[in-house]
Amino acid sequence: MARRSDHTREELWRLIIDSSRKIVEKEGLRGLRARQVARDIGYTIGTLYNLFEDLDDLIMHMNGETLDQLMEECSKVELTQNPNMDLERLVHCYLSFTHENPKLWNAVFEHKLPETRPVPEWFSEKVSGLLSTIERALAPILSGRSAAEIHQHARVLWMSLFGMTVLEGSGRLQEGETSMTLAKTLIKTYVDGLTNGPQVNAGNYPKDNGKTPR
Amino acid sequence: MARRSDHTREELWRLIIDSSRKIVEKEGLRGLRARQVARDIGYTIGTLYNLFEDLDDLIMHMNGETLDQLMEECSKVELTQNPNMDLERLVHCYLSFTHENPKLWNAVFEHKLPETRPVPEWFSEKVSGLLSTIERALAPILSGRSAAEIHQHARVLWMSLFGMTVLEGSGRLQEGETSMTLAKTLIKTYVDGLTNGPQVNAGNYPKDNGKTPR
DNA sequence: ACTTGAAATTGAACGGCGATCAATTTATTT
DNA sequence: AAATAAATTGATCGCCGTTCAATTTCAAGT
Structure with a gap:
């Protein structure tokens, strides 16, 4: 699968940041895991690395x-x-x-x-x-x-x-x-x-x- | 190999802490690795866990x-x-x-x-x-x-x-x-x-x- | 001196992590 | 329609902290 275009790049950015914020506010910075964010937003890790270094x-x-x-x-x-x-x-x-x-x-x-x-x-x-x-x-x-x-x-x-x-x-x-x-x-x-x-x-x-x- | 008794428990404690301090002072807390400390002091990881939780x-x-x-x-x-x-x-x-x-x-x-x-x-x-x-x-x-x-x-x-x-x-x-x-x-x-x-x-x-x- | 139990040490193994990247699929441009 | 570009996947890598059975040595009791 590839190029789903369910979300624009900007929407994706928001999804990721929001999910991260949610996780950190609940579990602290220690609890932030790339895989978890990816799972949260319904994408895979690779997509995270497409948007963030x-x-x-x-x-x-x-x-x-x-x-x-x-x-x-x-x-x-x-x-x-x-x-x-x-x-x-x-x-x-x-x-x-x-x-x-x-x-x-x-x-x-x-x-x-x-x-x-x-x-x-x-x-x-x-x-x-x-x-x-x-x-x-x-x-x-x-x-x-x-x-x-x-x-x-x-x-x-x-x-x-x-x-x-x-x-x-x-x-x-x-x-x-x-x-x-x-x-x-x-x-x-x-x-x-x-x-x-x-x-x-x-x-x-x-x-x-x-x-x-x- | 086991029970070398090259060092007392206290000496070992010192070795580990000193090595950790050395590493942290050079590389920061981020750079502290259990394996690295163990290598530094000439023991293996397990020994670290014998002395510290x-x-x-x-x-x-x-x-x-x-x-x-x-x-x-x-x-x-x-x-x-x-x-x-x-x-x-x-x-x-x-x-x-x-x-x-x-x-x-x-x-x-x-x-x-x-x-x-x-x-x-x-x-x-x-x-x-x-x-x-x-x-x-x-x-x-x-x-x-x-x-x-x-x-x-x-x-x-x-x-x-x-x-x-x-x-x-x-x-x-x-x-x-x-x-x-x-x-x-x-x-x-x-x-x-x-x-x-x-x-x-x-x-x-x-x-x-x-x-x-x- | 011998036996026995406790302590120390190892190293392999486990699961999870961040990161990479070739391959694939879809969108966009020409 | 063809060619190019972008997005997405998932397998893979190497490293991490941690665990633990097995092994060896020390210390105590007799």
């Missing part, structure tokens, strides 16, 4: 979709110019997503390409997109600082948040601890630090406490 | 050793009661370690047991040990707060730091960005937030700015 490639695209979905959720959040509130909303959005799709989210960072293989450009771009969301929320509080500085604080927050979800996803939080409460503590304290801490020499913040700027 | 078990113990080593480094750090400085030293220690053993460190969180399999007690204890180091450094600044609160801030910092090293380890930092500078920013801002931010009602901090305590 290999499993790594398939997983990258699956993870790409996960990032897309998260991005879509995040962009629904309305910003109010109040960083504390905006960040909390964003975090809420972010954590809701990771709670609803824990294993899919885990797969995003659990999966690692062999070193010899560079992360595709389109993937890095999706990540940057998410970062800039945080930057926008953080901007008002940092109006006196350089773009580079804003960028860095956004990234620090993002990475910190990320650490929490990773540890949560691998079941390393302790009893009664949730990434939501942790994240709130982080943001509150961090924003306090940005607001009341030592200021760079920008002239528009009242309390320079005399400590050396970083 | 399976590869997951072997990896857990290998990662346990990594945690031990990091703990040993961290406990060399002398604390001065100045949280900012102490934390920076600890972070320096932590990051030095992860930079010197990037792939071994990556293996610690890259590896995930099947869900059905609980993380061994002894492993969780090693993690808690590292956490309490941070708690000790943070304590002076939080003398007025509850133990639970101190604990939580320590964990937030630890997880944040963790996020950075994870992302660094998977090559997701950008040009000119290092986990060291990121971590310094995090700690500085966070400690500022703890020092100058809204205080809980403990009576021994001067600047209560009136915001609602968390």
Whole structure:
């Protein structure tokens, strides 16, 4: 048998990604098997390899979709110019997503390409997109600082948040601890630090406490 | 051939773990093969399975050793009661370690047991040990707060730091960005937030700015 | 010293995996 | 209608983790 044309190439792509997502969300990335995906969609392995280079490639695209979905959720959040509130909303959005799709989210960072293989450009771009969301929320509080500085604080927050979800996803939080409460503590304290801490020499913040700027 | 007694059970254990560490540090966790370890140490696969339950078990113990080593480094750090400085030293220690053993460190969180399999007690204890180091450094600044609160801030910092090293380890930092500078920013801002931010009602901090305590 | 039971070690074997590719069938172009 | 291109199969390869009966050696008891 060959060339069934039951599905277009695009439909097939969807079938495969959807099936992979379904399997990963149920069994985790460990449980993803090419043969299983093929069986699921009613084709054979060879067809998978017609559409994707290999499993790594398939997983990258699956993870790409996960990032897309998260991005879509995040962009629904309305910003109010109040960083504390905006960040909390964003975090809420972010954590809701990771709670609803824990294993899919885990797969995003659990999966690692062999070193010899560079992360595709389109993937890095999706990540940057998410970062800039945080930057926008953080901007008002940092109006006196350089773009580079804003960028860095956004990234620090993002990475910190990320650490929490990773540890949560691998079941390393302790009893009664949730990434939501942790994240709130982080943001509150961090924003306090940005607001009341030592200021760079920008002239528009009242309390320079005399400590050396970083 | 059987029962060579070239090595005691303990020596064999060491041989296997050391070989695994060597392989992982060179090739990453992906490159770890039971057959390769066996060949390395001059035994056959079966012997591996005499000492370890399976590869997951072997990896857990290998990662346990990594945690031990990091703990040993961290406990060399002398604390001065100045949280900012102490934390920076600890972070320096932590990051030095992860930079010197990037792939071994990556293996610690890259590896995930099947869900059905609980993380061994002894492993969780090693993690808690590292956490309490941070708690000790943070304590002076939080003398007025509850133990639970101190604990939580320590964990937030630890997880944040963790996020950075994870992302660094998977090559997701950008040009000119290092986990060291990121971590310094995090700690500085966070400690500022703890020092100058809204205080809980403990009576021994001067600047209560009136915001609602968390 | 001899016997006996326990422990260690081997290596063949199993089933499953990702990946490859010649062969086949169907669709598309000329 | 013929020729070309694309899709699909399924057999096949080599490797993987894991198991286990068989073998050999060590240690204990007598």
